[in-house]
Amino acid sequence: MTSFKTRILRARDSFWFLPALLGVAALIVAQTLVMLDRYLDGTALGSWGFLLYRVGASGSRDILGAIGGSMLAVAATSFSITISVLATASSTYGPRLVRNFMSDRGNQFVLGIFGSTFLYSLMVLRSIRSDTDAATFVPDIAVNVAVLLAVVDVAVLVYFIHHIADSIQVSTLSARVRGELVAVTDALYPKELPDEATGARTLPATALAVGSDASGFVVGVDEKALIVAARKAGSVVEMHVRAGSHVIEGERIASVTGNASDAMAKQIRGAVVLGDTRTPNQDIEFAVQQLTEMAVRAMSPSTNDPYTARNALAELALGMVPLAMRPALLLGRNDADGHYRLTIARPSVPELIDQVFDAIRQYGLGNPPAVIAAVDLARRIGTATIHEEIRLAVVRQLTALRSAFGGGDAHPIDVDTVCKHIDEATSAISAKA
Incomplete structure (x- = not known):
């Protein structure tokens, strides 16, 4: 249930993809420059000759050996630093945030450029022939490029130290997760409803159930492909899973009426992409949960960092407030001819609100500033x-929070302060009704 395009996208976001591309590029550049050196061997370069620093076969071997060896050592050190940062972030902010470090282009580029410099130096080094060999050959252009790469690597090392120190900061982590939340909000809950959107229809119980052919988390649903397939077959499809759902092999993921052939069922399964872990690409619940987890962990007695919790909740507002202002979501989809073809699944805004505030109420009562x-x-x-339904959901959560905090073991002054804020917020919301 994973298309070729999905595999490419997943590989592009993986930690090894960019370093692998840079490594292949280094091999190609090394071979190209060595061939250029062979082509120009013995040719007078005229006024351009002063750009080449010629040190002979022995000197070139020493330079390339020093560059290659040092870059491999620096790459190993960089890996160690990255692993240390991953361990710190995982224990402090939650293991799900490790994905942000793995997909960070800055980290991938740094490790890739160090490894590429090593491969480049190794490939050029093997092409050098000294006076004791059958034919003397020193790729002066390739050796000089290796020196330039070494200079660039020094600048990249300085960048890496700055980047890794910046990436571990709470503000950087929360801003990145907030960016993912805003992106998935705009994708799934647009400011203007698409032309094909319409009211949802529930298929009858007699509709054919389509079961999953694999187990895992739903990381994406290709709704456009489902509409096209349903239109061609003259069918109507109702999805029972959404991004973030966990399915077991054989479990129902959709129902279909009309042409419910095996081919149609196969196309439905092909439009549902499964993975081992959740991602925020189409999963708004996961993006919300990441910021909620940051806030909850900061509220725990072992961490006791209300400022991190407040920062995470402020970033959460940047995604939740615009979401609450979007038009009411329509879960039905028509095809280009206006015929009903698909019922999609989305979490409602009240559901997301409940997930956030249920966690705050359960784990954050001992931290009045975070509350x-x-x-x-x-x-x-x-x-x-x-x-109105979103407004009622917020008021319901505020009422539950007031009841829970007032009945806890907090200091009376804290209880009065928090309850005063809750009452003021409730009054402000009621005034907007």
């Missing part, structure tokens, strides 16, 4: 939304 930040998040969502 106040959560109340501020609720107020911003409730006063900005244009939908």
